[in-house]
Amino acid sequence: MDLLNAIVALANFVIVPAIAYGSQLALGALGITLVYGILRFSNFAHGDTMAFGTMVTILATWWFQSLGISLGVLPTALLALPFGIVATVALLLGTDRVVYRFYRRQKAAPVIFVMVSLGVMFIMNGLVRFVIGPDDQRFADGARFIVSAREFKAMTGLREGLAIKTSAGITVITAIIVVALLFWFLNHTRTGKSMRAFSDNEDLALLSGINPERVVLYTWMIVGALATIAGVLYGLDKSFKPFTYFQLLLPMFASAIVGGLGSPVGAIAGGFVIAFSEVTVTYAWKKVLRYLLPENLEPDGLVQLMSTDYKFAVSFAILIIVLLFRPTGLFRGKAV
Amino acid sequence: MKRLLMATAATALAAGAASAGSHSNEIKLGIILGFTGPIESLTPQMAAGAELAMKEVSDSGALLGGATVTPVRADSTCIDAGAATAAAERLITGDGVKGIVGADCSGVTGAILSNVAVPNGVVMISPSATSPALSTAEDNGLFFRTAPSDARQGVVMAEILLEQGIDEVAVTYTNNDYGKGLADSFQAAFEERGGKVTINAAHEDGKADYSAEVGALAAAGGQRLVVAGYVDQGGSGIVRAALDSGAFDSFHFPDGMISAALEENFGTEIDGSTGQHPGTDSEGAAKFTEIVGGAFDASSPFTPESYDAAALIMLAMQAAGSSDPAAYKGKVMEVANAPGEPILPGELAKALKLLAEGKDIDYVGATAVELIGPGESAGNYRQIVIEGGKVTTVKYR
Numbered sequence A: 001m002d003l004l005n006a007i008v009a010l011a012n013f014v015i016v017p018a019i020a021y022g023s024q025l026a027l028g029a030l031g032i033t034l035v036y037g038i039l040r041f042s043n044f045a046h047g048d049t050m051a052f053g054t055m056v057t058i059l060a061t062w063w064f065q066s067l068g069i070s071l072g073v074l075p076t077a078l079l080a081l082p083f084g085i086v087a088t089v090a091l092l093l094g095t096d097r098v099v100y101r102f103y104r105r106q107k108a109a110p111v112i113f114v115m116v117s118l119g120v121m122f123i124m125n126g127l128v129r130f131v132i133g134p135d136d137q138r139f140a141d142g143a144r145f146i147v148s149a150r151e152f153k154a155m156t157g158l159r160e161g162l163a164i165k166t167s168a169g170i171t172v173i174t175a176i177i178v179v180a181l182l183f184w185f186l187n188h189t190r191t192g193k194s195m196r197a198f199s200d201n202e203d204l205a206l207l208s209g210i211n212p213e214r215v216v217l218y219t220w221m222i223v224g225a226l227a228t229i230a231g232v233l234y235g236l237d238k239s240f241k242p243f244t245y246f247q248l249l250l251p252m253f254a255s256a257i258v259g260g261l262g263s264p265v266g267a268i269a270g271g272f273v274i275a276f277s278e279v280t281v282t283y284a285w286k287k288v289l290r291y292l293l294p295e296n297l298e299p300d301g302l303v304q305l306m307s308t309d310y311k312f313a314v315s316f317a318i319l320i321i322v323l324l325f326r327p328t329g330l331f332r333g334k335a336v
Numbered sequence B: 001m002k003r004l005l006m007a008t009a010a011t012a013l014a015a016g017a018a019s020a021g022s023h024s025n026e027i028k029l030g031i032i033l034g035f036t037g038p039i040e041s042l043t044p045q046m047a048a049g050a051e052l053a054m055k056e057v058s059d060s061g062a063l064l065g066g067a068t069v070t071p072v073r074a075d076s077t078c079i080d081a082g083a084a085t086a087a088a089e090r091l092i093t094g095d096g097v098k099g100i101v102g103a104d105c106s107g108v109t110g111a112i113l114s115n116v117a118v119p120n121g122v123v124m125i126s127p128s129a130t131s132p133a134l135s136t137a138e139d140n141g142l143f144f145r146t147a148p149s150d151a152r153q154g155v156v157m158a159e160i161l162l163e164q165g166i167d168e169v170a171v172t173y174t175n176n177d178y179g180k181g182l183a184d185s186f187q188a189a190f191e192e193r194g195g196k197v198t199i200n201a202a203h204e205d206g207k208a209d210y211s212a213e214v215g216a217l218a219a220a221g222g223q224r225l226v227v228a229g230y231v232d233q234g235g236s237g238i239v240r241a242a243l244d245s246g247a248f249d250s251f252h253f254p255d256g257m258i259s260a261a262l263e264e265n266f267g268t269e270i271d272g273s274t275g276q277h278p279g280t281d282s283e284g285a286a287k288f289t290e291i292v293g294g295a296f297d298a299s300s301p302f303t304p305e306s307y308d309a310a311a312l313i314m315l316a317m318q319a320a321g322s323s324d325p326a327a328y329k330g331k332v333m334e335v336a337n338a339p340g341e342p343i344l345p346g347e348l349a350k351a352l353k354l355l356a357e358g359k360d361i362d363y364v365g366a367t368a369v370e371l372i373g374p375g376e377s378a379g380n381y382r383q384i385v386i387e388g389g390k391v392t393t394v395k396y397r
Helices: A002-039 A046-067 A077-105 A110-132 A149-156 A166-188 A190-200 A202-207 A212-237 A242-247 A249-259 A264-281 A286-292 A308-325 B002-017 B043-060 B081-095 B106-120 B132-136 B152-163 B177-192 B211-220 B234-244 B260-270 B283-292 B303-320 B325-336 B348-356
Strands: A145-147 B026-033 B068-075 B099-102 B123-126 B143-148 B168-174 B196-203 B224-228 B251-253 B274-278 B341-343 B361-363 B381-387 B390-396
Touching (some): A002 A046, A002 A149, A002 A166, A002 A190, A002 A212, A002 A249, A002 A264, A002 A286, A002 B211, A046 A077, A046 A110, A046 A212, A046 A242, A046 A249, A077 A110, A077 A212, A110 A242, A145 A149, A145 A166, A166 A190, A166 A264, A190 A202, A202 A212, A249 A308, A264 A308, A264 B211, A286 B211, A308 B196, A308 B211, B026 B043, B026 B081, B026 B303, B043 B068, B043 B348, B081 B099, B081 B106, B099 B106, B099 B303, B106 B123, B106 B132, B123 B303, B123 B325, B152 B177, B152 B224, B152 B251, B152 B274, B152 B381, B168 B177, B168 B211, B168 B234, B177 B196, B196 B211, B211 B234, B224 B234, B260 B381, B260 B390, B283 B303, B303 B348, B325 B361, B341 B348
Parallel strands (some): B026 B068, B026 B099, B099 B123, B123 B143, B168 B196, B168 B224, B251 B274, B341 B361
Antiparallel strands (some): B274 B381, B381 B390
């Protein structure tokens, strides 16, 4: 019984939140890694692209809610998601046409692209705040829980409760579907293959007749969809505030780099590595150990490695360690 | 004219009745507030409040056998300790004041107290200095305040929780001076009374996700979670995450958390949670507004406290039978607290008469004054409980 209680406590406070957060980071990091692999620059505007997509989705959600349309137990935002994706893709393609294409034709150095994306980031930043404001927005509806802590306790008779939020469940399921679709697309379609070829060796790809503008077009479309989905899932699970999306940039880049920039599998693995380490390093183990250890060994302190204030420092530290010892990342991406 | 005649007659009568009248018939009191500086918009009303009490006493002619009280204003600047000290020095040595209403801001109040009031042995009653540091300042029994110390809420919070039989709580606070000060004063008060704080951890405002913070709080455990934060900021995020993960289902909220937004965000989910914030329902406040009439804004911050500060000085003089600070400083606590006849604003004449007859009074005043510890207001708090998703009053304390 004690063992079960320990497992449930751990699942409730570490495993479930980390899996949900990890999925959100993985989807965000996938977008970053695709831009890096195919368009060859670090896109600092990614966090704010997510914020933009989420904003459009929220506006569409409110519109649906005012019309009385809902998905029952599922959040209405899922219905509004396609609107967000279309708007975000349009925004990204517009940005590419107006800004990035000019530098691509100049064959500008990657560092110039990075600076340009920084400028784009500030513009998107302002755009989102201008439309929806800098405050918290609530747009989640439908059932809040798949299993609530109270129900779980009543069901199992355990002392510890396990809560699984609907948003966490949706996050994981959506992430699995999206990743499966993405890999099928990259590995089995003509366009996907041409994208991979372009990523591996640009010159050879051009020689074999691949149209680079087409590859760029598809890349932005996929990135727009990924960013919007990641942003909406994060917003549903936590809350939407433009500033927190900007802050997400750090853990997302850390995920992409830890996994290996340019490697989609790496981005996913990296997302989970960062999420789990952020949560476990700052977790206080007292409760779990109290169930597991014999009475006389019970800890007095909190058994917390680091205060939760240092959460962001954890992703920084992992980033630095990986860059020092394995600059190409866990899955052999491109060197940074 | 008629009033002046009446007052003169009363004065003459009282003077005649006084035994071996060696009292001077004019007592000067200093009012040292920041008439220039950051709180210059509040101080005119505060000074007017103090002067109203002085006028009431002068008009009554009952103080020390018919003495009149004359206010002398000086500028504390609120921020410049040097200027404030010089102004206070002038009040005492130049004008010969027998007591000081002030100062206003905590910093200059401390400076005047240690540099001027204590060396010269003059009583100071501040209507608005709230820093906990002033509770332990060296004052030779000369310093009082009619505003509560910021540390007081921590004590009140500890008492409320222990009264409900809750002796083990987790505490989380917003990472700034307000949050940390409140959490620390609460922890000290709670542990002193036999309670146990399992964890006292900070949270940052403006984050989207507080599950890691709540994980640590849940691991430490406790019967309730004390959230010393802001309802529009991280405080609500913490409560949300704690409810979602089932870590805590009842909470205790200090003033920063209690607002309409709390009901709106959580409704019945936090039923049974408790809290407190400054507030009073005393009839003194209403009475004060009434006697002020439209002369100035009676509800301006610290204005009723200023009236009470001036009234306390004069009542203590009457109780001691002398305007000498060394004699009346010991009477301030006596007239402010029970037992005795309760005194509301506008009843100062009655109070002076009772004291002259040797009876005891309990000055309630405009802010339900109750001086505790080293002579500071206990403050008044509204204790609340969440019932049916609504913030409801349990009682005032």
